[in-house]
Amino acid sequence: xxxxxxxxxxxxxxxxxxxxxxxxxxxxxxxxxxxxxxxxxxxxxxxxxxxxxxxxxxxxxxxxxxxxxxxxxxxxxxxxxxxxxxxxxxxxxxxxxxxxxxxxxxxxxxxxxxxxxxxxxxxxxxxxxxxxxxxxxxxxxxxxxxxxxxxxxxxxxxxxx
Amino acid sequence: xxxxxxxxxxxxxxxxxxxxxxxxxxxxxxxxxxxxxxxxxxxxxxxxxxxxxxxxxxxxxxxxxxxxxxxxxxxxxxxxxxxxxxxxxxxxxxxxxxxxxxxxxxxxxxxxxxxxxxxxxxxxxxxxxxxxxxxxxxxxxxxxxxxxxxxxxxxxxxxxxxxxxxxxxx
Numbered sequence: 001x002x003x004x005x006x007x008x009x010x011x012x013x014x015x016x017x018x019x020x021x022x023x024x025x026x027x028x029x030x031x032x033x034x035x036x037x038x039x040x041x042x043x044x045x046x047x048x049x050x051x052x053x054x055x056x057x058x059x060x061x062x063x064x065x066x067x068x069x070x071x072x073x074x075x076x077x078x079x080x081x082x083x084x085x086x087x088x089x090x091x092x093x094x095x096x097x098x099x100x101x102x103x104x105x106x107x108x109x110x111x112x113x114x115x116x117x118x119x120x121x122x123x124x125x126x127x128x129x130x131x132x133x134x135x136x137x138x139x140x141x142x143x144x145x146x147x148x149x150x151x152x153x154x155x156x157x158x159x160x161x
Numbered sequence: 162x163x164x165x166x167x168x169x170x171x172x173x174x175x176x177x178x179x180x181x182x183x184x185x186x187x188x189x190x191x192x193x194x195x196x197x198x199x200x201x202x203x204x205x206x207x208x209x210x211x212x213x214x215x216x217x218x219x220x221x222x223x224x225x226x227x228x229x230x231x232x233x234x235x236x237x238x239x240x241x242x243x244x245x246x247x248x249x250x251x252x253x254x255x256x257x258x259x260x261x262x263x264x265x266x267x268x269x270x271x272x273x274x275x276x277x278x279x280x281x282x283x284x285x286x287x288x289x290x291x292x293x294x295x296x297x298x299x300x301x302x303x304x305x306x307x308x309x310x311x312x313x314x315x316x317x318x319x320x321x322x323x324x325x326x327x328x329x330x331x
Contacts, residue, residue, distance in 0.1 A: 020283060025283035080193055095188055103276070103282045106282055110281070121262060122260065
């Protein structure tokens with residue numbers, strides 16, 4: 001286990017990860033969210049949450065990305081014609097949430113590796129709506145950040161211990 | 162470009178022209194990105210959602226290039242590469258890893274199995290095109306009305322093509 005107070009700068013790694021994913025892959029600018037936007041995001045139940053577990057010999061942790069459904073729908077449409085079937089469309093959005101979280105987790109894993117904490121990624125898991133609060137327990141480092149992108153607020157939570 | 166999808170998403174085969182690319186990725190999102198990316202070029206893009214499906218498609222279609230994810234259910238990318246190398250008819254098929262995994266251990270393992278390149282997600286589209294063009298000829302299809310047939314539920318074929326340089330084999 002990593003001693004409390006030491007270890008990588010999770011906020012910096014998280015920031016670089018989400019910016020790189022949204023700007024490189026989707027050409028979307030992303031900014032730190034204002035307090036008003038954060039307040040709305042925290043009570044907005046209409047979204048998907050992707051999660052990826054991090055597992056290494058020294059550390060373990062999790063990456064969670066909470067994404068509004070309306071934003072996912074917009075991004076899904078930008079990838080090409082959307083399916084006319086609502087079930088297929090929902091499946092595409094779940095897959096998109098999954099891949100977004102996978103990419104963000106991949107960059108966070110790379111940032112952790114650069115800081116000397118090598119870990120592997122699980123396959124992503126997606127659930128509807130916000131999940132239970134992350135409670136990694138004592139000795140954990142946690143980053144919880146909010147991001148505004150194309151009019152929506154995304155929430156990124158990372159913990160490691 | 163034309164595309165071919167052999168997995169459960171239910172897309173059908175269309176035309177065949179140019180070099181054959183096989184995308185093996187459990188993410189339909191990534192496969193849609195690749196369909197859109199290669200749409201302007203004279204090539205065939207086949208798709209599979211895991212390594213096991215990828216081996217089936219590779220065996221039947223003998224692709225000129227495989228774009229391969231690392232973490233997938235059923236069979237991961239490294240296992241698929243090992244199986245490719247054991248198959249006399251497929252062992253020399255060029256593979257570019259396209260994955261969120263950026264660890265040195267994973268990159269080294271892919272290199273040992275003969276991966277020609279390793280690109281991490283998120284990926285720059287121009288970078289993937291240039292690395293692809295080092296392996297297979299990428300020629301823009303003639304302008305004018307599209308000659309591509311689309312199955313009813315295709316996701317990427319009708320999208321506006323991204324800005325990309327004209328690429329030809331060296």
